[in-house]
Amino acid sequence: MRVLPVAALALAVSSAAGAAELRPAQAHSLDLGPVQGTAYYTVESDGYRLVATLAAADAAAVPVRVVATLAPDQRVSLSVPGAAGPGPVVAFARRGDRVEVASTGY
Incomplete structure (x- = not known):
């Protein structure tokens, strides 16, 4: 898989507490x-x-669209690498007929 310049797509990330x-x-x-x-x-x-x-805050930045089809109990996450290690992560998880989103790493 090729890393996108704006976001890396990672599979199988555990969901964080406090999901919306x-x-x-x-x-x-x-x-x-x-x-x-x-x-x-x-x-x-x-x-x-x-x-x-x-998209990055820079007005010249090109937006990136990520599309994933989630079956029951599947997860997908989006992240931006940090200079000193893992950066922020937004994780989506399908739980039955709901989709939860949780953010970590700020």
């Missing part, structure tokens, strides 16, 4: 430090389609 629940087709703001964005999901026949769009 997302609602279908309702935008949720994302804050990954130097990268900001939004995420939403829709209910599809093959799973929940999660769409996250991210």
